[in-house]
Amino acid sequence: MAATNNLDDKSIRAAIKRAMKAQAGERLTDGDGLRLDVQPTGSAWWRWRYRFGGKEGMLSLGTYPDTSLSAARGRRDEARERLAAGINPSEARKDDKAAQALKAEAARLAAAGLPGPGTFEHAAREWHARMAPSWSEGHAGKVLALLVNDLFPFIGTSALAELTPPELLKHARRIEARGAVETAYRALKAAGAVFRHGVQNGYCDSDPTRDLKGAIVLPVPEHRAAITDPARLGELLRAIDGYQGTPVVRSALALAPLVFLRPGELRKAEWAEFDLDAAVWTIPAARMKGRLKAKLNGPDHVVPLAPQAAAILRDLQPLTGAGKYVFPNPLTPDRPLSDNGVLSALRRMGFDKDEMTGHGFRATARTIAAERLKIDPVVLEAQLAHVVADALGRAYNRTQYLDQRRDMMTRWADYLDRLRKGAEVVDLTSKRA
Numbered sequence: 001m002a003a004t005n006n007l008d009d010k011s012i013r014a015a016i017k018r019a020m021k022a023q024a025g026e027r028l029t030d031g032d033g034l035r036l037d038v039q040p041t042g043s044a045w046w047r048w049r050y051r052f053g054g055k056e057g058m059l060s061l062g063t064y065p066d067t068s069l070s071a072a073r074g075r076r077d078e079a080r081e082r083l084a085a086g087i088n089p090s091e092a093r094k095d096d097k098a099a100q101a102l103k104a105e106a107a108r109l110a111a112a113g114l115p116g117p118g119t120f121e122h123a124a125r126e127w128h129a130r131m132a133p134s135w136s137e138g139h140a141g142k143v144l145a146l147l148v149n150d151l152f153p154f155i156g157t158s159a160l161a162e163l164t165p166p167e168l169l170k171h172a173r174r175i176e177a178r179g180a181v182e183t184a185y186r187a188l189k190a191a192g193a194v195f196r197h198g199v200q201n202g203y204c205d206s207d208p209t210r211d212l213k214g215a216i217v218l219p220v221p222e223h224r225a226a227i228t229d230p231a232r233l234g235e236l237l238r239a240i241d242g243y244q245g246t247p248v249v250r251s252a253l254a255l256a257p258l259v260f261l262r263p264g265e266l267r268k269a270e271w272a273e274f275d276l277d278a279a280v281w282t283i284p285a286a287r288m289k290g291r292l293k294a295k296l297n298g299p300d301h302v303v304p305l306a307p308q309a310a311a312i313l314r315d316l317q318p319l320t321g322a323g324k325y326v327f328p329n330p331l332t333p334d335r336p337l338s339d340n341g342v343l344s345a346l347r348r349m350g351f352d353k354d355e356m357t358g359h360g361f362r363a364t365a366r367t368i369a370a371e372r373l374k375i376d377p378v379v380l381e382a383q384l385a386h387v388v389a390d391a392l393g394r395a396y397n398r399t400q401y402l403d404q405r406r407d408m409m410t411r412w413a414d415y416l417d418r419l420r421k422g423a424e425v426v427d428l429t430s431k432r433a
Contacts, residue, residue: 004031007069016042034076036064046072048079052088059089118203120163120194121147121156127197143190150175150187160195160204165211172216185216225353226360228367233257234419236356239349241420249345251316252327252337256361258309258413260383263358265301268336269326276313279305279406288385301385304406306413369412379404 007030019026019038028036033049046061061067061075079089115121124147132140154171155163168191175184192209199207227233240253256266265283274281281303288301305313313326320328327337342358356364362384369375382401 005073006030007036009069012036012044012064012069016044030069030073032076032080034061034072036072046075048076048089050079050083050089052083052090057088057090059093115156118159118161118198119156120158120160120191121152123160123198123201123203124151124156124190124194126201127194130197131193146183146186146190150183151191160198163195163204163208165208168208169212169215172212176216181216181219185218188212188216225355225357226363226367227351227356228364230368230372230419233364233368233416234422236349236351237416237420239351243345243349245345245348246330247316247319248327248330248337249341251312252342253345255309255312256342256358257365257416258306258312258409259303260362260365261303261385262362263339263342267327267339267342270324271317271321271326272324274313274326276305276310276317279307279310281305302402303383304402304409306409308413308417309409365412369408369415373408373411373415375408375412376404379408383408 007028012028015026015028015036015038019040020042023040025040026038028038030036035047035049036044037047038044044064046064046067048059048061050057050059059079061072061079064072067075082089082092115125128140128144128147131143135143151171154174155167158167168188172184172188175187188209192207195204195207195209198204227236237257240250243250243253252266256263259266259281261283265287268287269281269283273283283301283303285300316326320326323333325333325336329335329337329341339358343353346356346358347353366380366384369380370377379401383405
């Protein structure tokens with residue numbers, strides 16, 4: 001059995017003097033793999049040799065005399081304990097250094113009032129910054145607001161590795177208790193994405209939200225209210241004609257049933273998008289609903305304008321045509337009309353939220369045009385700017401079926417005129433669009 005504790009301070013100092021005088025290195029062994037490598041310059045390094053997994057390893061334990069003989073032996077013994085426990089001492093050393101660096105960085109960020117590395121907020125902001133370029137600006141803003149308002153105040157400073165399913169569910173229940181069930185659901189979903197980012201970057205080992213699937217149950221979605229009875233639609237059209245509010249709101253209400261657009265697409269209409277002589281409204285892809293890729297690279301949405309729709313715009317042009325927006329906000333004309341402007345007008349005319357909404361004009365057109373005018377559903381979906389695939393799975397282009405859609409929009413506008421006059425007309429004889 002090899003001898004241990006072979007060295008003492010006297011023999012070490014003598015070896016250092018010899019090495020400096022001879023300008024040659026010298027190696028001193030203490031036992032159990034511990035040695036001191038003396039350099040010609042007089043510097044001396046403690047090193048410990050070991051075997052792990054059948055391979056030889058070397059661990060540096062410090063310099064002499066900063067690390068004394070007894071301290072070097074103590075560090076060797078600690079490393080041997082790790083080795084006996086099946087832990088590679090060199091890898092453990094790296095982990096210790098990483099933990100110390102993480103702790104130091106956390107202290108620095110805390111002093112600056114910033115979230116520390118490995119905390120939920122730090123990981124969440126990293127994840128958001130990585131994902132935001134692939135999202136629309138609006139969606140990125142909503143996700144950040146969800147994090148800032150509903151998660152950071154409660155778990156932002158917590159280490160990802162220490163958060164548990166019960167703790168996460170407790171905060172989700174808190175959101176749910178205020179009646180924001182969908183927000184609670186989205187908060188857990190966002191938290192799960194943050195944890196997966198944390199796993200990928202070494203902040204935690206797993207995603208605790210996996211154990212919470214089904215914990216927050218979304219209510220059955222309510223369909224947006226829409227009028228689907230032709231006679232009641234005629235009453236709405238007459239109410240719009242008699243609306244006593246501003247010309248801008250009245251024009252927006254009058255145009256809504258004629259264009260099949262989402263409320264935001266209508267409200268944010270810009271005069272530069274219209275060619276009234278050609279009776280065409282071209283909405284840039286960036287303004288349409290969809291993922292960022294479609295907004296950047298997708299086709300514009302072309303809306304054929306029936307003569308009645310073009311007439312509404314021509315009447316409004318002298319009033320708002322000098323500005324950017326067709327329907328400007330009355331208080332801040334450099335911004336579009338708010339969604340509340342149209343909704344409030346509907347309420348004042350006697351159509352409450354359970355009967356009709358701004359988005360309901362699309363469902364109204366889709367239902368009645370299909371049932372009463374027998375419009376081809378494919379043409380209707382194209383006009384609604386829905387992504388529909390053909391038999392080969394290819395999505396229809398927003399500019400397709402333009403001739404059929406132009407004919408459909410004219411027939412639809414004429415049909416609305418007849419309803420406005422109180423006639424419930426069923427057009428079954430005209431050929432399908």
